[in-house]
Amino acid sequence: MAYIITDKCDKLGVCKPVCPVDAISQGETKFVIDPDLCTECGACAEACPAFAIEPPK
Ligand code: SF4
Numbered sequence: 001m002a003y004i005i006t007d008k009c010d011k012l013g014v015c016k017p018v019c020p021v022d023a024i025s026q027g028e029t030k031f032v033i034d035p036d037l038c039t040e041c042g043a044c045a046e047a048c049p050a051f052a053i054e055p056p057k
Pocket of ligand 1: 021
């Protein structure tokens with residue numbers, strides 16, 4: 001499992017530099033998390049001003 005970036009993403013890009021494993025990249029309509037790389041540390045979710053990143057369910 002991995003954290004998920006929802007459609008609330010405003011493409012601010014705040015999450016990308018805080019990810020320790022560089023799992024976040026810019027997609028066509030929002031930033032996306034590579035589930036194979038994400039370690040579920042939660043740093044991106046804490047950093048997101050739009051509250052667009054959710055933990056695994
Ligand atoms: Fe990167 Fe941690 Fe966010 Fe996963 S939870 S994408 S490892 S910052």
